[in-house]
Amino acid sequence: MLTPEKYFSLVPKTINMEIRSELYSTNEFTFAVAVILSAQATDKKVNEVTPALFAAAPTPEKMAALGMDGIKKYISQISFFNNKAKSIYNLAQQLSGLCSDEKWCFPKKYHNRDELMKLPGIGQKTANVVMNVLWGAKTIGVDTHVFRNAHRYGWVGENDNTPEKVEEKLLKIVPKKYHSIVNHVMVLHGRYTCRALSPKCEQCPVAKWCNCADKKI
Structure with missing residues (x-):
């Protein structure tokens, strides 16, 4: 079984790039x-x-x-x-x-997620990513890669059908020491290796523990 501990202890070591957001920005x-x-x-x-x-x-x-x-x-x-x-x-x-x-720089009051989400265009996922990337907050932004692969690995159930529910579950099951890298690692791994279509299981460091590797789902 592919556990969060095994995944986050092994996958980051094989990502051949800096574990950070790939979005371009200037401030x-x-x-x-x-x-x-x-x-x-x-x-x-x-x-x-x-x-x-x-x-x-x-x-x-x-x-x-x-x-x-x-x-x-x-x-x-x-x-x-x-x-x-x-x-x-x-x-x-x-x-x-x-x-x-x-x-x-954002004023300090916006380092609080509730305050940040009061701003136009800043929903929960955006707030989580902003806080995690800019200020190192241990928040988990659930984008399409995180949502898809959390289900693929069996970490969340079919009733966890919204980003908010997936985030809540991941915060409980992923060891806290990894919370700050969950989004970055799952996005990069999901974008280049554990892809939605044609996942590169032969290149995945955790494939032998993954129930989906042979099924290619």
């Missing part, structure tokens, strides 16, 4: 924007549009100055760009005036 504000854009979009696609967007608008003030139509011009290749442009614009408006430096 804390632009990272939050990148995470918003990544919902139902690949990091690769997001990274194709954000360098130009963040060069033009690296701060909330400059992002708000673009207006929704201006933001849309930069992100039109991203899924649901109309809704995302609205969220980003509203977020920029609310955060404007809090920090004038282009090395923009």
Whole structure:
């Protein structure tokens, strides 16, 4: 049986890249924007549009100055760009005036998840990823890779059918010492090895313990 302890003790050693988010950003504000854009979009696609967007608008003030139509011009290749442009614009408006430096940082009050989730466009998954990546919080952002493979490995049940339920279960069964890397490891492993289609089980360090390896599901 593939246990969380076995998975997180072995898989990180075989990931041939730094265990971190692959989203491009220039400061804390632009990272939050990148995470918003990544919902139902690949990091690769997001990274194709954000360098130009963040060069033009690296701060909330400059992002708000673009207006929704201006933001849309930069992100039109991203899924649901109309809704995302609205969220980003509203977020920029609310955060404007809090920090004038282009090395923009969230005020300390937003290091609390409840406060962070009060901001436009910041749901639970986005808040978890932002807090984990920026401040090292032991939160678990449940994206498509985490959700899929938590079910694939039998760590969660069929009734755990929302990201929130999967997060709650993972926080209970994954040893606390691994909480800060759960999202990064499962995303990278799920993106390049334990893929949704044609998983590369022959390259997986935990395949011999995985019930799904022979079934390729």
